[in-house]
Amino acid sequence: MIYLDNAATTYPKPEKVIETINFHLRNLGGSTGRGQSQWAIEISRKVYDVRTKVAQLLGVNDPLRVIFTYNATYAINMVLKGLLKPGDRVILSSMEHNAVVRPLRNLEKRGVELVFIPCNAEGVINLDTLRNQARQGAKLITVLGASNVSGTIQPIAEIGKISYDNDILFLVDGAQLAGFEPVEIDNWHIDAFAFTGHKGFYGPQGTGGVVLSSRLASLLEPLIEGGTGSKSEEEYQPVFLPDKFESGTLNSTGIIGLGAGIDFLLENGMDTIASHERMLRDYLIENLEMEKSINMFGLLDSQKTTGILSFNVKNQDISTITNILDRVYGIMVRGGLHCSPLAHKTLGSFPYGTIRCSFSHFNTQDELLYFSQSLKEILRRG
Amino acid sequence: MILIRLPTPNWILKVNHILEKEKIPHQIIPTPKELDPSCNLSILIDEIVLEQTIQLLETNEVPVDDLLRVSNEI
Ligand SMILES: Cc1ncc(COP(=O)(O)O)c(C=O)c1O
Numbered sequence: 219m220i221y222l223d224n225a226a227t228t229y230p231k232p233e234k235v236i237e238t239i240n241f242h243l244r245n246l247g248g249s250t251g252r253g254q255s256q257w258a259i260e261i262s263r264k265v266y267d268v269r270t271k272v273a274q275l276l277g278v279n280d281p282l283r284v285i286f287t288y289n290a291t292y293a294i295n296m297v298l299k300g301l302l303k304p305g306d307r308v309i310l311s312s313m314e315h316n317a318v319v320r321p322l323r324n325l326e327k328r329g330v331e332l333v334f335i336p337c338n339a340e341g342v343i344n345l346d347t348l349r350n351q352a353r354q355g356a357k358l359i360t361v362l363g364a365s366n367v368s369g370t371i372q373p374i375a376e377i378g379k380i381s382y383d384n385d386i387l388f389l390v391d392g393a394q395l396a397g398f399e400p401v402e403i404d405n406w407h408i409d410a411f412a413f414t415g416h417k418g419f420y421g422p423q424g425t426g427g428v429v430l431s432s433r434l435a436s437l438l439e440p441l442i443e444g445g446t447g448s449k450s451e452e453e454y455q456p457v458f459l460p461d462k463f464e465s466g467t468l469n470s471t472g473i474i475g476l477g478a479g480i481d482f483l484l485e486n487g488m489d490t491i492a493s494h495e496r497m498l499r500d501y502l503i504e505n506l507e508m509e510k511s512i513n514m515f516g517l518l519d520s521q522k523t524t525g526i527l528s529f530n531v532k533n534q535d536i537s538t539i540t541n542i543l544d545r546v547y548g549i550m551v552r553g554g555l556h557c558s559p560l561a562h563k564t565l566g567s568f569p570y571g572t573i574r575c576s577f578s579h580f581n582t583q584d585e586l587l588y589f590s591q592s593l594k595e596i597l598r599r600g
Numbered sequence: 601m602i603l604i605r606l607p608t609p610n611w612i613l614k615v616n617h618i619l620e621k622e623k624i625p626h627q628i629i630p631t632p633k634e635l636d637p638s639c640n641l642s643i644l645i646d647e648i649v650l651e652q653t654i655q656l657l658e659t660n661e662v663p664v665d666d667l668l669r670v671s672n673e674i
Contacts, residue, residue, distance in 0.1 A: 251609045252639050254630030259641065263628075266613035280661065281617075282610055448608035450638035461608050 225576035277402035304329030341370030363395025368516025369526030421476030495525025
């Protein structure tokens, strides 16, 4: 089988991740931040180590600003719903994923104003429009780091500067960017960076989180309250990080596995993996560009994208093609709207969406050659 | 011996990490229940490294407002 749906979740997971999770489940009983046994302390230390790794990788000094959640969606909801009140103005891009759009559309019903900044047909945000809107004031700017549909990487450092200059909080949906390119949360004036553990970090599902600035952390109301293992004598939620936002038993097994995923990423080199994925993207473009019926979306320059290529085929049903690829050829890609109707509208691929191929460290040129040949065969047969 | 107490195990883990990096001998121990009824942890250090530790904690923005001198038996 050939797996080309790494933007949904990376597969395979590195052996190291599997072994670490296996070891943890077999040998360490206890819960992080709770209990005082040797094992509980050992687990807590390991989880803290992962906080340190995430903090280093994303450009912040204090690991306690890393809040673990269960995925990026949870982290984004936590920020939007914990911050925004009726009357607040929010600026967002026209490439956002439903993880951002849906909670915001819900908040809009309660009086939050949404301002959409157009992106061009390649998915790149218009900075002049953003600047003009920012000058009119807003509570929050939210932009995704890289598109899950086209791979387009947004100019996050520049957007951070605009937010900072206009004293607006800045949330980045980093689900597709984290693990692909270096991120500098503090230097880029990011107040909340949501990440997910199971994509570019090569960790298991059920891991993710958000890195918060101190100013946002003090403004934000927790979505969930409860036991934190600290201040147990008090009936009120602690106000310090990360406890304020981490109630209930953490997914320590997953988080420790995530740490092994980050180790894998660093051992192989984030740059090297990104170059490999870009090389694969270029190779696929080369293989498909002569096919007249194929229409590619987004930037063709892979240096400005992640390892994602989206296309559709003239007069052909996407699901039929992806189904044949899967059942007949054993190739798994992802067809449709990828939880991002807004991005597809921007790119011009709404309402049917695209066929999306997305790569990881483990994919090869041979796999893509086989994919291209199989696709051409399907197209020829009609 | 000196017992470093902080409001959350997460801060104790941060201190642990800092001391490990600087190779300062220390021990994570369960906080005695009469000092904290939570499942909290504390860090035990020798008095000789106290000053160095306080400085490190200040640099790393750990609020060190609760240091206890304790007997060796803890
Ligand atoms: C851009 C983007 N944002 C958010 C998410 C949500 O991530 P998760 O499913 O881990 O919550 C995804 C995942 O598909 C994504 O691609």
